[in-house]
Amino acid sequence: MVYDMKKNVKRYYEKNLRLDGRKKDEIRELKIQYSVSKNAEGSAKVQLGETTVYAGVKMSIETPYDDTPDQGNLMVNAELTPMGNPEFEMGPPSDWAIEISRVVDRTIREGKAVDLKKLCIEEGEKVWSVMIDIVPINDAGNLLDAASIAALAALKDAKFPVINDGKIDYKNHDKKLELENKPLLITVYKIADELVIDPDYEEEEGIQARISIGLLEDGTLCSLQKGGEEPFTKEEIMKAIKIAKETAKKYRKVLEQ
Amino acid sequence: MSYEKRFDNRKFDETRKIEAKAGVIKRADGSGYFKIGNTEAYAAVYGPRNLFPKFMQDPQKGILRVRYNMMPFSGAGERVRPGTSRRSKEISFVTENALLPALNLEDFPNAVVDVFIELPQTDAGTRAAGICAASIALADAGLNMKGLVSAIALGRVGDKIVVDLDKKEEDFPEEEGGVADLPIAMLPEKDMITLLQMDGFLKEEELEEALTKAKEVLLKINEIQKQALKEKIKREAEE
Numbered sequence: 001m002v003y004d005m006k007k008n009v010k011r012y013y014e015k016n017l018r019l020d021g022r023k024k025d026e027i028r029e030l031k032i033q034y035s036v037s038k039n040a041e042g043s044a045k046v047q048l049g050e051t052t053v054y055a056g057v058k059m060s061i062e063t064p065y066d067d068t069p070d071q072g073n074l075m076v077n078a079e080l081t082p083m084g085n086p087e088f089e090m091g092p093p094s095d096w097a098i099e100i101s102r103v104v105d106r107t108i109r110e111g112k113a114v115d116l117k118k119l120c121i122e123e124g125e126k127v128w129s130v131m132i133d134i135v136p137i138n139d140a141g142n143l144l145d146a147a148s149i150a151a152l153a154a155l156k157d158a159k160f161p162v163i164n165d166g167k168i169d170y171k172n173h174d175k176k177l178e179l180e181n182k183p184l185l186i187t188v189y190k191i192a193d194e195l196v197i198d199p200d201y202e203e204e205e206g207i208q209a210r211i212s213i214g215l216l217e218d219g220t221l222c223s224l225q226k227g228g229e230e231p232f233t234k235e236e237i238m239k240a241i242k243i244a245k246e247t248a249k250k251y252r253k254v255l256e257q
Numbered sequence: 258m259s260y261e262k263r264f265d266n267r268k269f270d271e272t273r274k275i276e277a278k279a280g281v282i283k284r285a286d287g288s289g290y291f292k293i294g295n296t297e298a299y300a301a302v303y304g305p306r307n308l309f310p311k312f313m314q315d316p317q318k319g320i321l322r323v324r325y326n327m328m329p330f331s332g333a334g335e336r337v338r339p340g341t342s343r344r345s346k347e348i349s350f351v352t353e354n355a356l357l358p359a360l361n362l363e364d365f366p367n368a369v370v371d372v373f374i375e376l377p378q379t380d381a382g383t384r385a386a387g388i389c390a391a392s393i394a395l396a397d398a399g400l401n402m403k404g405l406v407s408a409i410a411l412g413r414v415g416d417k418i419v420v421d422l423d424k425k426e427e428d429f430p431e432e433e434g435g436v437a438d439l440p441i442a443m444l445p446e447k448d449m450i451t452l453l454q455m456d457g458f459l460k461e462e463e464l465e466e467a468l469t470k471a472k473e474v475l476l477k478i479n480e481i482q483k484q485a486l487k488e489k490i491k492r493e494a495e496e
Contacts, residue, residue, distance in 0.1 A: 037378040038295055040330035045377075050283045054377050056330025079339050081326060083301040083373035085284055090324060092340075131336055133329035137299055137375060138282045170334050201284075 006206055010192040019202055027198045027247060030254045032149070034157045041173065042158025046150040049200060050140035052084075055150035057132050057158040057177075061168060064120070064127040072119020072127035076105035076151055078134040085139040085201075103225045104134065104148050104185060107214035111183025111222035113155060118178060121163075128160070130177070141200040144212055148185035149251055155179060156255075182255070183222050186247045187212040188240035190230065195240055197247050211237060213244040217252070260415030260434070264425045270470055272409065272421040275478065277389070277485035279397045280492075287398025289485070291390035294423055295380035300390035301373045302398040305365035319365035323353040323372045325387050331379045333424060348384045355388050355442040355452035356395065359402045370400065381424045382410040388442050388452065393482050397489065406451055407478040408442035411467045413459055418466050420474050439467055445475040 009019065016023050028049030037043040040056035047053075064071060078100040082088040093101070108114075119128040132154060134147045159173035188195050190209045199207070208230040214223030221241070226232065232240070263269065273294030282288035285301035292298075308314050325348040327337050341349075352374070360370075372394065374387040385408035392406040412419055414426045415434035422438065429436045437457030443450050450468075459467075 037328070037331055038380075039333050039378065043330060043377075052282075054328060056328060056377075058330045058336035060335060077329070077339065079329070081373060081375055082303075082324070082371065083282065083285070083299065083375050086303050086306075131329070133336070133339070135328050135375065135377070137301075138284050140283060 006192055009203070009206060010194070013192050013194040013196070018196070020200060024194065024196045025243065025246065027250050028200070030149070030251060032153050032254055034153060039170070040154070041161060042154045042156070042177065044150050044153035044157055046146050046153060048142060048146045048149070048198065050138060051136070051142060051146045052138040053134060053136045053143070053146045053150040055132060055134045055147070055154035057130060057154045059131070059158075059161060059168075060129050061121065061126050061163070062129040064124065068116070069124040070120045071116040073129040074109060074114055074116060074119070074132070075130070076108055076132045076134065077101050078104065078136075078147055081135060081137070084136045088139070099225075099227070100134070100144060100147050103144065103212055103223065104151050106223040107148060107183045107185045108132070108151055108155070111214055111216055112181050113152065113179055113183055114177065115180050130158070139201065141204045142187065142198045144185060144187045145198065145251070149255065152182060152184060153255065181216050182252075183214050183216055184248055184251055185212050185214050185223065186244040186251070188243050190228070190232065190236070195236065195243055197243060211240050213241055215244060215248050219245055260417045260419075260429070263419070265423065269417050270420045270474065272474060272478075273423065275481055277393060277481050279393050279485045279489035285394070285398075287394045287396070287400070289390040289393025289397060291386050291393065293382060293386050293421065295378055296382050296386045297376060297378045298383065298386040298390040299375045299377070300387065300394040302370060302391075302394040302400075303373075304370040304398070305368035306371070308367060308369040314367040316366050318362035319368045319370060321353055321357055321360060321362065321370050321372065323349045323356065323374065323391065325349045325352055325374045325384065327376045327379060327383065331376050333379070348387070351452055351454065352384060352388055352391065355408065356391055356406055358449055358451050359392065359404055359406050359444060360395070361401050361403075364401055370395070370398075381422050381427050382440070384408070384452075385410050385440050385442065389478060389482060393485055396486055404444040404446055405479055405482045406442050407445055407475040407482060408440065408452060409471065409474050409478060410438060410440045411471055412439050413437040413457065413463055413467075418463055418470060420470060437463075441468070441471045441475075443472065443475045445472055445479050448472070
């Protein structure tokens with residue numbers, strides 16, 4: 001962010017105002033649509049302000065890993081297609097795409113959203129593999145939170161396909177995928193020396209540092225990731241966690257509808 | 258064997274329900290959305306913008322680059338692995354050629370226009386839906402165009418020439434006559450065919466019948482695309 005811009009943003013923040021008129025702790029409007037892709041086992045389209053993210057779940061049957069013969073697999077992958085942002089490029093996943101994939105993956109997995117043992121079909125032989133793919137089509141800021149909401153919403157929507165003679169019948173689904181926990185990732189950003197949430201892409205240009213906090217419904221932490229070039233103090237981190245807990249309530253209100 | 262009645266009760270020359278929008282992706286310079294039945298395509302246009310590496314630049318004219326992509330969860334059956342495949346590469350370049358006749362590349366020397374097509378949900382006819390969305394997006398980006406390119410998949414199902422096949426028709430059993438799939442794109446007002454592909458058995462007169470039907474349908478689709486652009490302008494004027 002150019003110096004003048006930074007000074008302006010700071011002046012705004014001191015009055016508890018954002019460039020788009022929001023308060024520092026205010027999220028943009030959150031909209032969630034479920035079952036938006038009928039070939040997926042579960043899917044959702046999430047709009048956080050103008051940021052728009054699709055997420056879909058596909059399941060397949062695989063052999064379990066040797067060290068966990070009674071557990072299925074679950075993986076999150078984010079595809080930053082060049083559609084959503086003029087700076088995204090074609091080709092192999094960028095560092096940013098890998099960071100989003102990994103951090104959301106950790107949140108869902110370590111937050112034990114799904115009990116991997118319940119994905120076991122036949123111990124040592126067959127387990128369900130659950131793939132969650134996240135595709136933003138418009139990046140207007142705070143992709144991390146939008147991706148995490150979309151991944152959780154798609155999981156909430158997911159149903160198992162029917163197995164016929166050992167083969168998957170993708171046209172028919174029966175049992176719902178049970179969620180043990182509903183972990184969400186909330187990112188607190190340090191911009192113009194202040195802690196704010198849900199920045200739009202103009203504000204994002206001025207990010208000094210960010211901390212993404214994975215939270216369960218009861219406030220237990222399940223993942224952490226510090227990003228950005230500048231450091232945080234311990235006080236800032238503890239304050240960020242309080243802010244994240246308040247923000248989680250706002251996201252959950254829409255997720256629970 | 259004859260195919261008497263379509264699985265979803267449509268007439269043989271009737272498309273599935275179509276929905277088109279312009280200006281759906283705010284970050285892009287232009288964007289379009291095209292839904293036909295359960296096949297849904299978004300297209301975003303960026304540019305004309307600088308082309309790198311520099312040696313690819315052409316001082317006489319600009320270039321058009323298209324990337325067609327199915328979201329990993331969008332296909333029937335197994336997950337589509339992310340990244341390019343032979344299929345997506347081919348569809349990308351035939352889409353490029355389908356759109357090129359509508360553009361004046363001389364308008365933007367040394368530059369590139371990027372078109373990105375993403376499909377969140379598919380049920381046959383994806384390249385045609387992608388082309389329709391891309392064409393709306395190019396116009397929405399304010400590029401000078403000779404017309405809007407419209408596209409549809411026709412084909413032969415059993416013994417009938419059919420407009421806008423769905424997945425179930427694409428999988429019509431071989432024993433009952435099988436299927437020929439014939440995606441086609443046109444600048445329908447100018448009688449220019451800009452994409453034509455076919456697989457399956459088709460007689461000469463069946464092709465002729467299909468091409469005649471294609472123009473009729475594509476003129477209608479062209480109107481829907483124009484309407485989408487008009488609605489966006491109206492929306493903006495009201496804001």
